[in-house]
Amino acid sequence: MPTATKKHSESKRRQKKRGDRPKKPKMADTADRHDLYQRSVQCVEDEVAFIDERFREIRGREARSVREDFCGTAAMACAWAAHAPNATAVGVDIDPEVLAWGRAHNLAALPEDARGRVTLIEGDVLTVQTEPVDAIAAMNFSYWLFMDRPTLLAYFRSLRAALKPDGLLFLDAYGGYEAHQVIEEERDCEGFTYIWDQADFDPITHRMQCYIHFHFPDKSKMERAFSYVWRLWSLPELKELLLEAGFTEVQFWWEGADEDGDGNGVFERVERGDADAGWICYLIAAV
Ligand SMILES: C[S@@+](CC[C@H](N)C(=O)[O-])C[C@H]1O[C@@H](n2cnc3c(N)ncnc32)[C@H](O)[C@@H]1O
Structure with missing residues (x-):
């Protein structure tokens, strides 16, 4: 059997094997x-x-x-x-x-x-x-x-x-003055990063839109896991x-x-x- 053909069928077999293997779920998909x-x-x-x-x-x-x-x-x-x-x-x-x-x-x-x-x-x-x-x-x-x-x-x-x-x-x-700002704060926790996102603040009403996001070491993200509209x-x-x-x-x-x-x-x-x-x-x- 010519080598090229052998290589071709070998790589096809590997591809098939890879395709059959279930994908590892992302951490963001399995986290609670x-x-x-x-x-x-x-x-x-x-x-x-x-x-x-x-x-x-x-x-x-x-x-x-x-x-x-x-x-x-x-x-x-x-x-x-x-x-x-x-x-x-x-x-x-x-x-x-x-x-x-x-x-x-x-x-x-x-x-x-x-x-x-x-x-x-x-x-x-x-x-x-x-x-x-x-x-x-x-x-x-x-x-x-x-x-x-x-x-x-x-x-x-x-x-x-x-x-x-x-x-x-x-x-x-x-x-504090940071509470009046549109900012994000990150904190490392065990196995994930917690992000406090002050996405919007209106100085006239003190209405804020805040979110909590969670990011994971495999680069997956749980965005807007929690959302709060409240007054400062x-x-x-x-x-x-x-x-x-x-x-x-x-x-x-x-x-x-x-x-x-x-x-x-x-x-x-x-x-x-x-x-x-x-x-x-x-x-x-x-x-
Ligand atoms: C920021 S979480 C607080 C969770 C927890 N107590 C803590 O200390 O982190 C706000 C909670 O308030 C609840 N909530 C919002 N409005 C409410 C209301 N009028 N009466 C009772 N619970 C309410 C929501 O369902 C949510 O679970």
């Missing part, structure tokens, strides 16, 4: 956006510790019952229920898909006794009715989805009414609204910085903030 979100955005153990410690300091007793608003996968509600044998948690979210994910992954992973102390409600935080709780938490700026003053005031009033007489409300907020609220606006809603005191807890100037996850109570390019703080509002 809720899992990536929890691993890159949330640190629920820190939130639980913060609520637990601050409540004890401010109220001189233990917080038992916590309501997590905009709970998403209910990671925080589940962590709260798991942190102490008498801890109970209620999670509220409007989206049945994310709640189902939370039930299947976070709730199902809890020991049976803790699982029994978590209630998940599919509902609107503006109208949901729950038993009075020690603390309510609305984290990762979710309440910024309420973009006008009357709606945010109504929400804060409903929270005050949903708390026990010595209850505390825990919120977070961010700001300022701390004085939030304090005024909380007091108007009937809260008696608003505390600000500012995040410290490491030697590179990045947030270190340690929050101190402050009377005034730093004019950082980008800052994060917790607000605690007392009934």
Whole structure:
């Protein structure tokens, strides 16, 4: 058999073999956006510790019952229920898909006794009715989805009414001049890159369009895994609204910085903030 013909048939055979082989799926196609979100955005153990410690300091007793608003996968509600044998948690979210994910992954992973102390409600935080709780938490700026003053005031009033007489409300907020910019920030996480994309900001209304993208080492991308349209609220606006809603005191807890100037996850109570390019703080509002 002439060599050329042999080569030809050999390469055809190899091609066929390659064609038959199933393509390796891209990392972006097999990754789970809720899992990536929890691993890159949330640190629920820190939130639980913060609520637990601050409540004890401010109220001189233990917080038992916590309501997590905009709970998403209910990671925080589940962590709260798991942190102490008498801890109970209620999670509220409007989206049945994310709640189902939370039930299947976070709730199902809890020991049976803790699982029994978590209630998940599919509902609107503006109208949901729950038993009075020690603390309510609305984290990762979710309440910024309420973009006008009357709606945010109504929400804060409903929270005050949903708390026990010595209850505390825990919120977070961010700001600094970078919050007013159209920018992208990348952060390396284990096995992927998290990208926070402030795609649009209107200085007149403070309306922002933000996205979360995830990129993978095989160059595949999960673009716009999450999309948020919200308002960049300022701390004085939030304090005024909380007091108007009937809260008696608003505390600000500012995040410290490491030697590179990045947030270190340690929050101190402050009377005034730093004019950082980008800052994060917790607000605690007392009934
Ligand atoms: C940014 S995620 C927050 C997830 C999680 N709590 C965290 O700390 O990262 C916002 C969540 O708010 C929910 N949501 C939006 N509007 C809502 C409303 N009016 N009532 C209840 N949940 C709402 C969405 O379904 C979404 O799961």
